Amino acid sequence: MSAPGTLGLEGRTIIITGAARGIGLSAVERFADERCKILGFDLSGSDFTGVREITRRAGAEVITLEGDVSREADWSRAMDTALKTWGRLDILFNNAGISGPTLDLTRYPVDAFDRVMDVNVRGVFLGMQHAARHMKPLGRGVIINVSSISGSRGGGNIFGYTASKYAVNGMTQSAAVSLARHGVRVLAVCPCPTRTDMIYELERQVSPENPASARPGLAAGIPMKRYGEPHEIINLVAFLASDQAAFMTGALVPVDGGCLAD
Numbered sequence: 656m657s658a659p660g661t662l663g664l665e666g667r668t669i670i671i672t673g674a675a676r677g678i679g680l681s682a683v684e685r686f687a688d689e690r691c692k693i694l695g696f697d698l699s700g701s702d703f704t705g706v707r708e709i710t711r712r713a714g715a716e717v718i719t720l721e722g723d724v725s726r727e728a729d730w731s732r733a734m735d736t737a738l739k740t741w742g743r744l745d746i747l748f749n750n751a752g753i754s755g756p757t758l759d760l761t762r763y764p765v766d767a768f769d770r771v772m773d774v775n776v777r778g779v780f781l782g783m784q785h786a787a788r789h790m791k792p793l794g795r796g797v798i799i800n801v802s803s804i805s806g807s808r809g810g811g812n813i814f815g816y817t818a819s820k821y822a823v824n825g826m827t828q829s830a831a832v833s834l835a836r837h838g839v840r841v842l843a844v845c846p847c848p849t850r851t852d853m854i855y856e857l858e859r860q861v862s863p864e865n866p867a868s869a870r871p872g873l874a875a876g877i878p879m880k881r882y883g884e885p886h887e888i889i890n891l892v893a894f895l896a897s898d899q900a901a902f903m904t905g906a907l908v909p910v911d912g913g914c915l916a917d
């Protein structure tokens with residue numbers, strides 16, 4: 656157990672999916688500062704420059720792995736790499752996700768729906784399954800999934816995304832209950848619009864001519880009237896990953912400027 660007031664994450668090993676950008680990159684930075692050992696997992700062709708800069712600055716132990724979270728073989732490779740390098744995995748941050756299109760139900764393409772479900776649902780399921788196979792016999796571990804406020808309410812014509820985040824919430828609670836007696840905690844964080852490429856893409860979809868003009872309208876729906884910052888999501892993730900949250904499992908925790916209270 657860490658002392659009260661410290662997270663005590665030093666030396667813990669963590670896989671971070673979607674590590675190259677946005678919330679995942681912010682997680683790399685924070686867990687590097689916490690002196691964790693990190694495997695950053697992102698799509699082939701992703702730019703890992705940000706990860707490498709953080710690694711250099713923090714002097715952290717960071718491995719990068721190119722793969723697709725919806726592919727089982729890539730999860731096997733990620734777990735093999737982590738276990739061969741460190742011998743154990745303490746934390747999985749199951750963060751990679753895509754938003755898919757914003758389109759009226761009657762025009763929403765089925766193949767786009769399928770791809771969102773592949774990445775956001777199958778990807779999260781595979782990550783939990785691979786991590787749990789290792790953590791369950793070990794009797795400890797933490798899995799943190801990234802859901803969204805869209806996992807608790809409709810709206811926005813983002814059908815694949817909404818369906819996928821409801822599924823993430825359900826899988827989080829199911830896994831938490833089944834793994835609780837094995838010492839493995841499973842949680843989800845539920846952000847509102849957060850300042851990353853994902854929300855910039857949404858702005859482009861809402862207002863292709865002038866994406867920035869969509870910002871006040873999108874922010875107006877948030878009681879605190881602004882987007883979240885990636886590090887504000889990661890402050891919660893770091894706490895949940897630590898022993899300070901030892902009695903928390905199965906929680907779907909909003910970090911959303913008051914959205915889900917509204």
Ligand SMILES: NC(=O)c1ccc[n+]([C@@H]2O[C@H](COP(=O)([O-])OP(=O)(O)OC[C@H]3O[C@@H](n4cnc5c(N)ncnc54)[C@H](O)[C@@H]3O)[C@@H](O)[C@H]2O)c1
Nearest residue numbers: 673676677678697698723724751752803848849851852853
């Ligand atoms: N930004 C927001 O407004 C917001 C709000 C709520 C929830 N979220 C969730 O936060 C998570 C991270 O989103 P973000 O805002 O950082 O997005 P982002 O688009 O900035 O970054 C996502 C990262 O995931 C990677 N990725 C995408 N598909 C992948 C795959 N199949 N395999 C491996 N890596 C893949 C991308 O290459 C990218 O580096 C997602 O699950 C998203 O749904 C974001």
